[in-house]
Amino acid sequence: MPYKVLIVDDEPDILELLAEELEFEGYETECANSGNSAVKLINSGKHLMP
Structure with missing residues (x-):
């Protein structure tokens, strides 16, 4: 199972x-264009690996 990486950058x-x-x-990657977007992704829990 590949590791998942959250990338956060406004560019x-x-x-x-x-x-x-x-x-x-x-x-495996997930991208967010701001800190707020990254926090929302993390808090949603659906993007976390078991």
Whole structure:
């Protein structure tokens, strides 16, 4: 089972670049464009791995 990484950055190009590189290395990624968005994703619980 791959590790899941939450990437947080307000620059869309950076988010895309980091996600592509990490996915190439075998990680599963989730992206957020702000700290608030990241907290909402984490608090939702649906993006957490068991």
